[in-house]
Amino acid sequence: MVAAAFIGPGTVTTATLAGAGYGYTLLWAVLFSTLATVLLQEMAARLGVAGRLGLGDAIRQKVRHPVWRILAFALVLIAILGGNAAYEAGNLTGAVLGFDQWRVQLGVWQFNPLILLIGALAFLLLFSGKYRTIERFLVLLVGTMSLVFFFSALLIQPDLGAILQGLFVPVLPENALLMVMGLIGTTIVPYNLFLHASAAAKRWESAEDLQQARRDTVISVFLGGLITMAIVITAAAALHGQVDSVNNAGDLAQQLRPLLGEWAQPFLSLGFLAAGLSSSITAPLAAAFATAGILGWSSELTGKKFRMVWMFVLLIGIAFSLVGFRPLTVILFAQIANGILLPVIAAFLLWVMNDKNILGALTNTTARNVLGLIVLLVALGLGLKSIIGALG
Numbered sequence: 001m002v003a004a005a006f007i008g009p010g011t012v013t014t015a016t017l018a019g020a021g022y023g024y025t026l027l028w029a030v031l032f033s034t035l036a037t038v039l040l041q042e043m044a045a046r047l048g049v050a051g052r053l054g055l056g057d058a059i060r061q062k063v064r065h066p067v068w069r070i071l072a073f074a075l076v077l078i079a080i081l082g083g084n085a086a087y088e089a090g091n092l093t094g095a096v097l098g099f100d101q102w103r104v105q106l107g108v109w110q111f112n113p114l115i116l117l118i119g120a121l122a123f124l125l126l127f128s129g130k131y132r133t134i135e136r137f138l139v140l141l142v143g144t145m146s147l148v149f150f151f152s153a154l155l156i157q158p159d160l161g162a163i164l165q166g167l168f169v170p171v172l173p174e175n176a177l178l179m180v181m182g183l184i185g186t187t188i189v190p191y192n193l194f195l196h197a198s199a200a201a202k203r204w205e206s207a208e209d210l211q212q213a214r215r216d217t218v219i220s221v222f223l224g225g226l227i228t229m230a231i232v233i234t235a236a237a238a239l240h241g242q243v244d245s246v247n248n249a250g251d252l253a254q255q256l257r258p259l260l261g262e263w264a265q266p267f268l269s270l271g272f273l274a275a276g277l278s279s280s281i282t283a284p285l286a287a288a289f290a291t292a293g294i295l296g297w298s299s300e301l302t303g304k305k306f307r308m309v310w311m312f313v314l315l316i317g318i319a320f321s322l323v324g325f326r327p328l329t330v331i332l333f334a335q336i337a338n339g340i341l342l343p344v345i346a347a348f349l350l351w352v353m354n355d356k357n358i359l360g361a362l363t364n365t366t367a368r369n370v371l372g373l374i375v376l377l378v379a380l381g382l383g384l385k386s387i388i389g390a391l392g
Helices: 002-006 009-022 027-049 055-062 066-095 114-128 131-155 160-168 177-185 190-203 207-239 251-295 304-323 328-352 356-362 366-390
Strands: 104-106 109-111
Touching: 002 131, 002 190, 002 207, 002 251, 009 066, 009 177, 009 207, 009 251, 027 055, 027 160, 027 177, 027 190, 027 207, 027 328, 027 356, 027 366, 055 066, 055 190, 055 251, 055 328, 066 114, 066 190, 066 251, 066 304, 066 328, 109 304, 114 131, 114 251, 114 304, 131 190, 131 207, 131 251, 160 207, 177 366, 190 207, 190 251, 190 328, 251 304, 328 366
Parallel strands: none
Antiparallel strands: 104 109
């Protein structure tokens, strides 16, 4: 579920542009962000499994001062609920990238009916209220992304030596700082921490399951990181040096055409479809978990208020994507709110993971706290980048 959440159309596009613009040199940034995500997501999983709390629940319990509580609630609701509603349009639009031939014209209105099919599928899965069913479907989507992007990376016959150098010899090319922050920012996602803690509490029954939960987290996040690396590698081998002609991930298909022929476009379109569909399911779910936890509602997937939240996020996304409307003002505010939220949530997570009343003997070790502080500093940089970028 976590891998499915952070490998969306935005990640695919960012990784494509990174490979096209800088070759293999920024692979180290993907590796760093993957390791940082493992660290934070393990904490979120431990909070859910050992503490039996979602992150929203923990915020509600730990933040007692009325003023700070109102500020915390407002920030989470604006960034997660409002932001995910705006981003959902991008998930759905990204899912149909490569299916332009399906577009229909009704008077002056042009739209892709595949968006409605994807929205309906997401709705039915979430409405089922069956966590295992949702999880298995996301496993299928992540598997599809793995097949498409790993196969693409192998097929393009990349330079193995350059890949290893890019992974383990950090280099910051000129004007590449924002791209590095973008690669990290598409992997370390604030709403994933809410999603993971709540989902872990539902999937695992007690602290005895913690080792299994940790193994699951490491495998899932590294698989997501490998998918991102595969996209960077494919773009580096196929598009590096052609950055002026690269606008989005769809340009990859043209470079694979000599190898796959007419299958190139539908093959990569399948990967984009899986990325967009997976995020269109997890974004509303994460918003519902965060909102329910913060406001003290039931986080049962069949709960009435819980369903109302994810329905709002999903329906807003469908409406915006169908009419081709990009809620720029909402997205800008969401970017600013998420830029503030990421370091705040990382700091709060470190705070709560040292609370023996919640976690007993399973609190953070000194090593985890030191590593967490390093990630927190990076999160501060990401936050500043997000805010500056949103303000132009």
